[in-house]
Amino acid sequence: MKTRYDIIVVGAGPAGSTAARYAAAGGASVLMLEKDRDVGYPVRCGEAVSHEGVIQFIQPDSKWIAATVTKFRLVAPNGKSVVPRLDGIGYVLERRIFDYELAKLAAEEGVEVVTKAYVYDLLKNDDGVVVGIRALIKDEKIDIPCKIVVAADGVESRVGKWAGIDTTCHIRDMESCAQMTISGINVEQDVLDFYFGDDVSPGGYLWVFPKGKNTANVGLGLSVEEAKKKSAIKFLREFIEKKFPNAAILTHIAGGVPCAKTCDRIVANNVILVGDAAHQVNPVSGGGIISGMIGGMIGGQVAAEAITKKDLSHLTEYEKRWQKRLGWRHEVFYNIKEAIASFSDDTLNSICDSALKLPEEKRTLGGIFRAALWNKPSMLMEVAKVFVS
Amino acid sequence: MAKPFLMIHIRPGKCDYCGCCVGVCPEDAIELQESKIAVIEERCTNCRKCVWACPWEVIEFHREGIKDLPKEISALDNLQFAHSLK
Numbered sequence: 001m002k003t004r005y006d007i008i009v010v011g012a013g014p015a016g017s018t019a020a021r022y023a024a025a026g027g028a029s030v031l032m033l034e035k036d037r038d039v040g041y042p043v044r045c046g047e048a049v050s051h052e053g054v055i056q057f058i059q060p061d062s063k064w065i066a067a068t069v070t071k072f073r074l075v076a077p078n079g080k081s082v083v084p085r086l087d088g089i090g091y092v093l094e095r096r097i098f099d100y101e102l103a104k105l106a107a108e109e110g111v112e113v114v115t116k117a118y119v120y121d122l123l124k125n126d127d128g129v130v131v132g133i134r135a136l137i138k139d140e141k142i143d144i145p146c147k148i149v150v151a152a153d154g155v156e157s158r159v160g161k162w163a164g165i166d167t168t169c170h171i172r173d174m175e176s177c178a179q180m181t182i183s184g185i186n187v188e189q190d191v192l193d194f195y196f197g198d199d200v201s202p203g204g205y206l207w208v209f210p211k212g213k214n215t216a217n218v219g220l221g222l223s224v225e226e227a228k229k230k231s232a233i234k235f236l237r238e239f240i241e242k243k244f245p246n247a248a249i250l251t252h253i254a255g256g257v258p259c260a261k262t263c264d265r266i267v268a269n270n271v272i273l274v275g276d277a278a279h280q281v282n283p284v285s286g287g288g289i290i291s292g293m294i295g296g297m298i299g300g301q302v303a304a305e306a307i308t309k310k311d312l313s314h315l316t317e318y319e320k321r322w323q324k325r326l327g328w329r330h331e332v333f334y335n336i337k338e339a340i341a342s343f344s345d346d347t348l349n350s351i352c353d354s355a356l357k358l359p360e361e362k363r364t365l366g367g368i369f370r371a372a373l374w375n376k377p378s379m380l381m382e383v384a385k386v387f388v389s
Numbered sequence: 390m391a392k393p394f395l396m397i398h399i400r401p402g403k404c405d406y407c408g409c410c411v412g413v414c415p416e417d418a419i420e421l422q423e424s425k426i427a428v429i430e431e432r433c434t435n436c437r438k439c440v441w442a443c444p445w446e447v448i449e450f451h452r453e454g455i456k457d458l459p460k461e462i463s464a465l466d467n468l469q470f471a472h473s474l475k
Contacts, residue, residue, distance in 0.1 A: 156411035228441040
């Protein structure tokens, strides 16, 4: 380890590794710190991504692909289901290997990586300007100076707060999640299953994602407003007992997903936020791997440019580029999420019925969406915005 | 506003350290490490958002306050841990 760096990245998830990789590729000296002893573990994720999303950053490799999926199945509260056609394909990842590979790509660009390194505060000068981080590395307190801090510290992010950004997620927008990886079950390997309704996950959804032969990630997320009444783990246990009573439980994990708009500010006081820490999550799907990596890439590039230019005020460019690339889209998706969450079980059932009446070639996610629109015309304007640009 | 004593208790052995509670805490009052977690007493306002957010129901709210610190040794360690950093 050096005594100082241009950029320190806090957190070695997909967003952190991608930020580190692009910052180093842009010529900066970069250190990436991970609080856990391992990159990629524990996995707190449903692990599904689209092929188009992932190839922007890494070539698909069988060693981190647990299943290749070609279909969605949306299951209505009454048990009827519709299987929309998909244009592309998707993958269910082995995140513990995937995250390793992303960190290795960063290392190839010259990034130094240290695990079991917990950042507990920011280093500030007498004027309150951030000039580094304070870490507990393998139980030893160390201060490391740097010019820019990239906060990729996940849903539990505190680095942004220390820089003066309010990153607290409203309880309405935080999805409280529980997931079990279960085995010994019969599960189709090419379908992503989504269950909706008040019995499984009011206002949210429950997923069954294939994870290789006889194995699946079964999890759910629901808004903390709902979780207040009944917790994620209770919903999950009930579903698994009913649907997969004899399954072997290989892992069971908790998690939180900030299904919100991007934080109002993602740049402040020489600190930039990327990934879950910045709330760079698709609010409808809760997916944050690819969008976090896109945030990481833009953040890493802009940080390197700021170092080269010797002008840290350049960091504000990150906010602009993110907003133009995905931020605006997430704002639209947020409004759609609000509408979907308000659907009653009856509405969801009738959407499914309308979708089943569509001829097969029109049974796409878009087609189902149009069916949904009949039930919720106010969504129309929001949806139009997504497709117009 | 001064509060009498800590009312939020995270059951240390049961926690998965997922950070969902930290994400909703408006006071930056939860310290979370790889396998350590603690409420920073001076900052906690007992708002209970962490209790509601916890996917596994391991955060408890004690209306009467926690008069006796939890018996679990790790909980005491964790409290000291949270204080030692600031």
